[in-house]
Amino acid sequence: MPWNKTGGAGGGQGGSGGNGGRGGGWQPGNPGPWGQGPSGPSGGGGPDFGGMWRGFIGRFGSLTPGGGLGAPGILIAVVVGLILWMLSGFYTIGPNQVGLNLVFGKYTGKTSPGLNYNWPFPIGSVDKLNVTDTNAVNVGFTTQPDYSRPNATTQIDVPEESLMLTGDENIADLKFVVFWQIDPSRPEDYAFNVADPKETVKAVAESAMREVVGQSVQQDILTAGRKVIEPKVKALMQDILTSYRAGVEVRQVQLQSVEVPSQVIAAFRDVTAAQQDQSRMRNEAQAYANKVVPEARGKAAGIVQAAEGYRVQTVAEAKGQASRFDQVYTQYKNAPQVTRERIYIETMQNVFSKTDNVLIDDAGKGQGVVTYLPLPRLNGADRAAPTAGDKSEAGQ
Numbered sequence: 001m002p003w004n005k006t007g008g009a010g011g012g013q014g015g016s017g018g019n020g021g022r023g024g025g026w027q028p029g030n031p032g033p034w035g036q037g038p039s040g041p042s043g044g045g046g047p048d049f050g051g052m053w054r055g056f057i058g059r060f061g062s063l064t065p066g067g068g069l070g071a072p073g074i075l076i077a078v079v080v081g082l083i084l085w086m087l088s089g090f091y092t093i094g095p096n097q098v099g100l101n102l103v104f105g106k107y108t109g110k111t112s113p114g115l116n117y118n119w120p121f122p123i124g125s126v127d128k129l130n131v132t133d134t135n136a137v138n139v140g141f142t143t144q145p146d147y148s149r150p151n152a153t154t155q156i157d158v159p160e161e162s163l164m165l166t167g168d169e170n171i172a173d174l175k176f177v178v179f180w181q182i183d184p185s186r187p188e189d190y191a192f193n194v195a196d197p198k199e200t201v202k203a204v205a206e207s208a209m210r211e212v213v214g215q216s217v218q219q220d221i222l223t224a225g226r227k228v229i230e231p232k233v234k235a236l237m238q239d240i241l242t243s244y245r246a247g248v249e250v251r252q253v254q255l256q257s258v259e260v261p262s263q264v265i266a267a268f269r270d271v272t273a274a275q276q277d278q279s280r281m282r283n284e285a286q287a288y289a290n291k292v293v294p295e296a297r298g299k300a301a302g303i304v305q306a307a308e309g310y311r312v313q314t315v316a317e318a319k320g321q322a323s324r325f326d327q328v329y330t331q332y333k334n335a336p337q338v339t340r341e342r343i344y345i346e347t348m349q350n351v352f353s354k355t356d357n358v359l360i361d362d363a364g365k366g367q368g369v370v371t372y373l374p375l376p377r378l379n380g381a382d383r384a385a386p387t388a389g390d391k392s393e394a395g396q
Contacts, residue, residue, distance in 0.1 A: 089120040096132040098187045107188055127191055131182045134251060137202045139209065140175035141256070163261065164210050170218040171264070175256040178205045178237070183249045190247030201241070201248055208236040218260075219275075226255055 092115055093099045099111035101118045102125045111118075111126075118124040140162030146152040162173050180201055182190045194200050212232045216225055234253045241248045260268045332339040 085120055089117050089124065091116055091118065091126055093128060094130075096130055097128045098131045098182075098184065100127040100129065100188055100191055102127065107192060110187060129182055129187050129191060131184045131187055134179055134181050135198070135201075137178045137180065137198060137205060138175075139178065139202060139205050140173075161206055164213045166213055166218040166221060167215050168217045171261055172213060172218055172221050173257070173259045173261050174209060174213065174221075176205075176209065176233075177254045177256060178202075179251040179254070180248050181251060183247045186245075186247045188247065189245045194244065194246045194248075197246060197248060200244070200246060201237075201250075204237050204240050204244075205233070205253070208233045208240065211236065222258055222260070226258055230255060 091099070093111055093113045095113045097113060099116055101108045101111060101116075103119055103123060105125075108118075116126075118126055141158055142156050143153040144156060146154045157175075159173075162175050164172050164174055166172050178201060190197055209229075212229055213221060216229065221229065230253045234250050237253070238250045241250065259265075328339065328343070
């Protein structure tokens, strides 16, 4: 099919529809020799190989004798088309991306940001992954746009995800967010090993949180244990995803709210009040014990020390008496009569010194001795002097 200078088919001459003597030249608004204008079929969407092929045939057909497309023209057209097809294999990767090269659907390697090359379509293809973008997964709640307020969202609870059983057989309502991104060192795992990475991350997050909460006490979860739960869940998630070879890197686990279910919040408050009363009474009992126990220990120590002193005193007295008895016995052996009289005198002295006695020597058989003695007056000689009242009564 000969090429007409006006760009049409057939053997007509150049006329009003010509191109100023330039056979097959591109005109604005009409397909050029390559089949399309500079912008492509869809404003930059890619080369039109069919248009290129027709352009090659039209341009190189005029070079052959008789205007027909001979073997040289076909060869040139094939070579040029092959070159253009090979050039279409160049592509660019953005600074936040990693490219995965595929040849006949098989992964062959990854490429870094910049200009790269792979086999053109349909032999090769490229998957571009945004490895630096941070993704978020909500567990226990979802969000939807709030059309009553501009740029606002409404949170919707998902109880089947948020209600979890604690280690002390209580129920806690936890809502949290997991921030993750594609692992830059293993993007091929993310692309080929997991069918739905987002759902996988969500399922792993819920499972890890339930395991950590199941090993904790409800009171700790509601108070200071929140800062301990987050790193534990993050580490457990990362271990699970690494074992799955999911190509996901967990950046952060953030608890949004930790509460008790609304159905049991009244009972929970009663339990909390009872626990506070228990703690208060325990503290009071401990304070009383701290006061009484040292006093009892002090008294016990005093009794023990007194008993020890009494023991030492008794033993010492017994030893002293035994030593005195030994000494007296030694002297008794030397002079029995004298020792016997001495013991008798000492004994009588000890006895009579504790009683009121009057001794009358009857050796003179009553001579010079009054037989009546005012014994009560003698016994009261050491009494106190009578008072003034007693004297007045005596005067009367």
